[in-house]
Amino acid sequence: MPKSITDLETLVSGLDADDRRRFDRLYRFTAGEARILPPKAMEDWIAKAFAYLAPTREQVLSAIRRQKIVHVVNQVTGQGTLFNAVRALRPIEAKSDSDLVKEIEAARGKCAFCRPMELTPENTFGRIGQKTCANVAAYDGWHGLVIFEEHSPLHFRTDAFTVAEVADLLATARTWAEKVYGEDREARYFFLMWNCLWKAAASIIHGHAQMVVAREFPYAKIERLRRDALAYRKAHKSNYFEDLVRVHDTLGLAARWGNVTALAHLTPIKEKELVLVADRFDEADLAAGIHRALKVYAALDVTSYNLAVYMPPLGPTDPAWEGFPVLVHLVDRGSPEAKTVDVGAMELYTSSVVSSDPFALAAALNGNAERDADC
Numbered sequence: 001m002p003k004s005i006t007d008l009e010t011l012v013s014g015l016d017a018d019d020r021r022r023f024d025r026l027y028r029f030t031a032g033e034a035r036i037l038p039p040k041a042m043e044d045w046i047a048k049a050f051a052y053l054a055p056t057r058e059q060v061l062s063a064i065r066r067q068k069i070v071h072v073v074n075q076v077t078g079q080g081t082l083f084n085a086v087r088a089l090r091p092i093e094a095k096s097d098s099d100l101v102k103e104i105e106a107a108r109g110k111c112a113f114c115r116p117m118e119l120t121p122e123n124t125f126g127r128i129g130q131k132t133c134a135n136v137a138a139y140d141g142w143h144g145l146v147i148f149e150e151h152s153p154l155h156f157r158t159d160a161f162t163v164a165e166v167a168d169l170l171a172t173a174r175t176w177a178e179k180v181y182g183e184d185r186e187a188r189y190f191f192l193m194w195n196c197l198w199k200a201a202a203s204i205i206h207g208h209a210q211m212v213v214a215r216e217f218p219y220a221k222i223e224r225l226r227r228d229a230l231a232y233r234k235a236h237k238s239n240y241f242e243d244l245v246r247v248h249d250t251l252g253l254a255a256r257w258g259n260v261t262a263l264a265h266l267t268p269i270k271e272k273e274l275v276l277v278a279d280r281f282d283e284a285d286l287a288a289g290i291h292r293a294l295k296v297y298a299a300l301d302v303t304s305y306n307l308a309v310y311m312p313p314l315g316p317t318d319p320a321w322e323g324f325p326v327l328v329h330l331v332d333r334g335s336p337e338a339k340t341v342d343v344g345a346m347e348l349y350t351s352s353v354v355s356s357d358p359f360a361l362a363a364a365l366n367g368n369a370e371r372d373a374d375c
């Protein structure tokens with residue numbers, strides 16, 4: 001039987017004493033159930049709508065009457081996620097994305113990013129290799145974009161997508177950030193992101209990543225994480241990020257890809273969240289790790305996602321950031337055809353509600369590794 005988030009209690013109770021102590025320092029969780037009492041008139045609809053849950057009508061109805069809920073909280077960072085096993089067991093629906101492809105292709109060659117030199121603004125220091133531009137409506141004082149050569153944001157789902165393209169993106173973004181820091185020594189807090197398609201808040205279809213650099217103090221969520229990790233180190237004499245990797249590893253939620261570790265996050269912010277951990281931004285395996293993570297997403301039929309890179313500040317080594325690695329977060333933002341957004345009051349103000357199972361994601365991370373190993 002494949003492992004599932006509903007097995008967390010069993011898995012945690014099977015940890016040895018050291019691993020258990022480490023898990024308990026980081027996480028709290030509770031496994032319970034939601035009891036649902038559907039009226040007779042609803043039963044036919046339930047049996048049909050949730051038929052994938054079990055082979056018989058009676059089994060489907062009982063799975064709906066008693067739904068397993070797992071609530072996990074990271075005590076160090078305050079991140080929390082509610083998993084619903086009924087939702088987690090939903091099969092991946094293979095939908096036709098022909099309308100999406102049509103919409104993307106209709107803009108090919110006509111969009112501003114297909115002609116960036118004519119139709120996009122530049123930063124005060126110019127462009128990096130004709131690949132970057134300034135954001136016409138900036139988020140912050142320093143804001144730039146890397147425009148991908150390929151128009152389609154679904155390029156990552158094709159065999160033409162290469163590690164070299166990701167390496168070029170990382171190098172271009174870093175050169176852009178160094179230019180910013182060269183002009184403005186207060187601008188040290190570099191953040192790189194890649195919003196793919198409108199469900200992930202991209203307003204332009206053409207594939208692109210974005211860079212911002214905060215002045216004087218870091219972006220709030222990154223600073224929060226730095227402080228939480230520092231408090232953890234003071235309290236437990238242990239590096240928070242190393243323990244995060246270790247806990248995921250002991251539960252079977254990690255995959256080692258060269259010098260990069262991929263985690264199927266135990267408190268995902270939303271569906272299928274992955275966290276890649278590397279020592280440095282210029283780590284040679286980082287591009288390959290991001291490429292591989294996107295290939296896993298493609299295999300899981302993800303179309304729209306956010307990618308976000310946390311790292312220590314630009315400039316000379318800052319002791320306040322000692323032990324803070326490079327973290328690449330990836331999160332699936334759902335089908336572009338869905339009318340609802342994937343975050344509501346729960347996500348904004350309490351805990352994330354997630355239907356994908358991190359253990360299924362971990363199997364995809366490791367499954368891919370095995371397939372590659374066979375080649």
Ligand SMILES: [Zn+2]
Pocket residue numbers: 107108109110111112113114151206
């Ligand atoms: Zn274009």
